[in-house]
Amino acid sequence: KQEVTQIPAALSVPEGENLVLNCSFTDSAIYNLQWFRQDPGKGLTSLLLIQSSQREQTSGRLNASLDKSSGRSTLYIAASQPGDSATYLCAVYGGATNKLIFGTGTLLAVQP
Amino acid sequence: GAGVSQTPSNKVTEKGKYVELRCDPISGHTALYWYRQSLGQGPEFLIYFQGTGAADDSGLPNDRFFAVRPEGSVSTLKIQRTERGDSAVYLCASSVYVNTEAFFGQGTRLTVV
Numbered sequence: 001k002q003e004v005t006q007i008p009a010a011l012s013v014p015e016g017e018n019l020v021l022n023c024s025f026t027d028s029a030i031y032n033l034q035w036f037r038q039d040p041g042k043g044l045t046s047l048l049l050i051q052s053s054q055r056e057q058t059s060g061r062l063n064a065s066l067d068k069s070s071g072r073s074t075l076y077i078a079a080s081q082p083g084d085s086a087t088y089l090c091a092v093y094g095g096a097t098n099k100l101i102f103g104t105g106t107l108l109a110v111q112p
Numbered sequence: 113g114a115g116v117s118q119t120p121s122n123k124v125t126e127k128g129k130y131v132e133l134r135c136d137p138i139s140g141h142t143a144l145y146w147y148r149q150s151l152g153q154g155p156e157f158l159i160y161f162q163g164t165g166a167a168d169d170s171g172l173p174n175d176r177f178f179a180v181r182p183e184g185s186v187s188t189l190k191i192q193r194t195e196r197g198d199s200a201v202y203l204c205a206s207s208v209y210v211n212t213e214a215f216f217g218q219g220t221r222l223t224v225v
Contacts, residue, residue, distance in 0.1 A: 004154075031211040032211065032212075034213065034214065036216070041221075042218060042219075043116075043118075043203060043216045043217050043218040043219045044155070044203065044205075044216040045216075046213055046214065046215055046216075049212075049213045089154055089155075091154075091155075091214075093210075093211045097168065098143075098160065098162075098167065098168065098210040098211055099145065099157045099160055099168060099171075100145070100147075100155075100157070100205075100214060101157070102147075102154035102155045102156075103154050104152075104153055104154045105154055
């Protein structure tokens with residue numbers, strides 16, 4: 001059974017800092033991995049999708065990497081801003097099941 | 113519409129009542145997913161549709177929960193005899209096909225009192 005873990009559970013950084021969020025999964029047979037952002041009381045906003053054949057994807061100040069063999073992904077946020085404060089969730093499409101399995105998220109607070 | 117739309121945004125119901133939650137996916141998306149999210153947790157899978165058929169309903173917690181997508185577009189999640197433990201945010205997502213980028217709606221916050 002696929003399990004997804006995100007570390008740390010919460011993170012507080014000063015504005016301008018670069019930071020890394022971690023995601024690990026137990027079954028490396030995945031189709032792809034998707035990173036989301038969730039603001040309080042809101043739905044999920046898709047940030048990046050990495051196909052299983054890819055090693056990284058970039059969008060603006062965000063860069064996500066994927067190492068399937070070790071079951072890990074990282075989300076790198078450059079020059080963090082207070083507006084980046086939110087919960088960040090990673091999710092994988094399992095190889096045997098056509099559904100997204102989510103981690104519990106990392107709550108990020110960027111202090112002005 | 114441009115995105116996934118869920119109605120209502122909030123629903124308060126009494127224990128034992130029946131509720132329906134609606135999801136309008138992005139036009140042309142064949143896959144539709146329902147998730148449930150409790151406070152401080154990641155979304156938990158309930159069911160997904162490929163077209164009109166429920167391809168995987170293994171996440172539905174019991175037979176009080178049922179979902180339909182009769183014309184391959186709009187979906188309704190139905191909960192009978194609601195219990196206080198059903199209180200959560202119910203999220204809907206759609207994608208062009210399964211295993212492609214998923215887009216979520218804003219969710220329906222269900223509160224059973």
